Amino acid sequence: MTNLNNANLAGELDVDVAIIGAGPAGLTAGYLLTKQGKSVAIIEKDETYVGGISRTVEHEGYRFDIGGHRFFSKSQQVVDLWNEILPDDFIQRPRMSRIYYEGKFYSYPLRAFEALGNLGIWRSTACMVSYLRYKLFPIAEVKSFEDWTTNQFGHKLYSIFFKTYTEKVWGMPCDEMSSDWAAQRIKGLSLWSAVIDGLKRSMGLNKIPNDGQAAKTLLETFRYPRLGPGMMWDAARDKVIAAGGTVIMGHGLEQLASDGENGWRMTATAKDGRKIVVKAKDTISSAPMRELAARLHPLPDTTWNASKLKYRDFLTVALKIRSEDLFPDNWIYIHDDKVQVGRVQNFRSWSPEMVPDEGVACVGLEYFCFENDGLWSSSDDDLIALATEEMEILGLCDPKDVIGGAVVRQEKAYPVYDEDYSANVEAMRDELEEKHPTLHLVGRNGMHRYNNQDHAMMTAMLTTENIIAGERIYDTWCVNEDAEYHEAGNEGAEKAIPARETSDEAAGPAISADQAAALNSLMPVPERIKPKDDRKVA
Incomplete structure (x- = not known):
C-alpha cells in the first residue's frame, strides 16, 4: 500500500497500467483496474490534492468547491460507482441558480x-420582435456561438443573457467561438417552450415535477458529498492504495516514451528535481492534450495541431462575510458588465458542513482568465480587495462585513472551443489511435472535450473495459460531452452497461445490443452506434 507524497523517491516502477492525472477520470480508471487485479501507478503534479477541478480546497476550516459539482448522472453505472466509493457521506441539497443582471434576479433557465x-x-417588445425575426429569417450558415444563439433566441435576448457572460468565461468574442459550444450546452432550451411553460404556470397547470420527457428543466434537488466533491476523490485514492496501487503526488509528466511492443516508459519529475520512471504496457492520460503531445517521444506528427489547442483558466476568491447567509442560491451567474466576476458561489448552500461558523457566510467569486494575464498574476490581497469591491457594486454585501478571504487558482479549467479546435483534436486522435493503441485519452482535458464529471468517469470506465479486453471494444469518443447538461430526468434512469459478453475464443469480446443501447444513452444522436454484428455473442 503506497502513497508516495513528498517521499524520497527514485528508481523505477513496473506496472500493468500507468495513469497520468489523479482527477475523476484517472482515479476512476485506477480504482476499477485494481479491482480487476491490475497493478497501477498514478502520477499527480499537485502536491496536496487529488480530484483535479473536482477537488475541495480547505482554508482555516472553510471548504471551497472549485467550480461547483452536482452529483447527478443519468447513467446508473456512474451512480453505482459513486455509491460504492462513498457509501455513507452523501446529503440531499436543494438546487437553485439564478442570473443577476442590472440589479435584478432571473430564474435559470x-x-x-x-x-x-x-x-x-x-x-421586452424588442426581444420578442427580434425572436420572431430570426425564427422567420434565421442565419443560414451557422458558424459561431453568436449565430446559433441568435437563431435560437433572437439577437436582443442573446445580447442581454448570453453575450456578456459567455465572453467573460472564454475571453474571446462570441462570433469567434464554435457553434459546437452552444449546441452542446444550451441545446434543449427554447424561448417558445419557456412561454408555454409560463402560461401553464400562470393558470396553475404546471405543478407536476418535470419527468425528463418535456422541455428541459433543472432538477430541484441533487446529491452532494457533505464535505465537498474532494471527499469522493480522496476516498477513491485511498481505495486504489488499499488495493496495492501507487499514487505519486507532486510529480508532473516529463516524458512519455514509446517502448515498442513493451509498452511505455513514463518519466515524472518533482519540483525539486526528483524523478521516477514508470514502465507499463498501457498508459491512460488525462493530461491536457497539448501538454501530452509536447512530451511524447517520438513527437507525434500532429504536435503542431495539439500546440494550437487553447485552455481557459479561472480563479476563485473566497470571502468570509459576517452574515448568517446572503442568498439561497448554490451559485449566481453574473451577466452584468460593470464587474469582472462571472459567478458567485454560496458554499453553505452546497453543504452547511463546508462553512464551520454559523454567523459567517462564505462565498466564492469566480474570475475567468488566462494563465499569467493580469488577473491571474495579481496578488491574493489585490484579488480579495477586488472581490470585496465587486460584491458591493452588485449590492450583495457590505464591505465592512468581509472578515477574510482566500484565493484558489485553477489552470486549464476549460478546453476552448475555437473555430479550429475540432480539426486539431481529430488529427491528434487519429494519429494516436493508429500508432499507439495502448495509449488511452480520457477526461475533460485528455480529450479536449467539455465533459461533466460523470462523463469523464464514463470515458475511464470504458477505457478500463478496453484494457481488460486487450482491444478497443468501446469507442470512448462517443461518450457525449453533455448528454443532459441541464440535468433533466431521473438519476440513474438509463440502464447500466452490462458486464462484457464474450464470444468464442477466436472471436473475442463483442458489443451486445444491450451494451450498445446503454452506450447510446450517453451519446449525441449523430454518433450513436450499433452492436457489432460480425461477431457471435454468447
Missing part, C-alpha cells in the same frame, strides 16, 4: 414572463 417583466415593456 429563463422563465419567459419573468424575464420579459423584469426587462420592461420596451425592451
Whole structure:
C-alpha cells in the first residue's frame, strides 16, 4: 500500500497500467483496474490534492468547491460507482441558480414572463420582435456561438443573457467561438417552450415535477458529498492504495516514451528535481492534450495541431462575510458588465458542513482568465480587495462585513472551443489511435472535450473495459460531452452497461445490443452506434 507524497523517491516502477492525472477520470480508471487485479501507478503534479477541478480546497476550516459539482448522472453505472466509493457521506441539497443582471434576479433557465417583466415593456417588445425575426429569417450558415444563439433566441435576448457572460468565461468574442459550444450546452432550451411553460404556470397547470420527457428543466434537488466533491476523490485514492496501487503526488509528466511492443516508459519529475520512471504496457492520460503531445517521444506528427489547442483558466476568491447567509442560491451567474466576476458561489448552500461558523457566510467569486494575464498574476490581497469591491457594486454585501478571504487558482479549467479546435483534436486522435493503441485519452482535458464529471468517469470506465479486453471494444469518443447538461430526468434512469459478453475464443469480446443501447444513452444522436454484428455473442 503506497502513497508516495513528498517521499524520497527514485528508481523505477513496473506496472500493468500507468495513469497520468489523479482527477475523476484517472482515479476512476485506477480504482476499477485494481479491482480487476491490475497493478497501477498514478502520477499527480499537485502536491496536496487529488480530484483535479473536482477537488475541495480547505482554508482555516472553510471548504471551497472549485467550480461547483452536482452529483447527478443519468447513467446508473456512474451512480453505482459513486455509491460504492462513498457509501455513507452523501446529503440531499436543494438546487437553485439564478442570473443577476442590472440589479435584478432571473430564474435559470429563463422563465419567459419573468424575464420579459423584469426587462420592461420596451425592451421586452424588442426581444420578442427580434425572436420572431430570426425564427422567420434565421442565419443560414451557422458558424459561431453568436449565430446559433441568435437563431435560437433572437439577437436582443442573446445580447442581454448570453453575450456578456459567455465572453467573460472564454475571453474571446462570441462570433469567434464554435457553434459546437452552444449546441452542446444550451441545446434543449427554447424561448417558445419557456412561454408555454409560463402560461401553464400562470393558470396553475404546471405543478407536476418535470419527468425528463418535456422541455428541459433543472432538477430541484441533487446529491452532494457533505464535505465537498474532494471527499469522493480522496476516498477513491485511498481505495486504489488499499488495493496495492501507487499514487505519486507532486510529480508532473516529463516524458512519455514509446517502448515498442513493451509498452511505455513514463518519466515524472518533482519540483525539486526528483524523478521516477514508470514502465507499463498501457498508459491512460488525462493530461491536457497539448501538454501530452509536447512530451511524447517520438513527437507525434500532429504536435503542431495539439500546440494550437487553447485552455481557459479561472480563479476563485473566497470571502468570509459576517452574515448568517446572503442568498439561497448554490451559485449566481453574473451577466452584468460593470464587474469582472462571472459567478458567485454560496458554499453553505452546497453543504452547511463546508462553512464551520454559523454567523459567517462564505462565498466564492469566480474570475475567468488566462494563465499569467493580469488577473491571474495579481496578488491574493489585490484579488480579495477586488472581490470585496465587486460584491458591493452588485449590492450583495457590505464591505465592512468581509472578515477574510482566500484565493484558489485553477489552470486549464476549460478546453476552448475555437473555430479550429475540432480539426486539431481529430488529427491528434487519429494519429494516436493508429500508432499507439495502448495509449488511452480520457477526461475533460485528455480529450479536449467539455465533459461533466460523470462523463469523464464514463470515458475511464470504458477505457478500463478496453484494457481488460486487450482491444478497443468501446469507442470512448462517443461518450457525449453533455448528454443532459441541464440535468433533466431521473438519476440513474438509463440502464447500466452490462458486464462484457464474450464470444468464442477466436472471436473475442463483442458489443451486445444491450451494451450498445446503454452506450447510446450517453451519446449525441449523430454518433450513436450499433452492436457489432460480425461477431457471435454468447
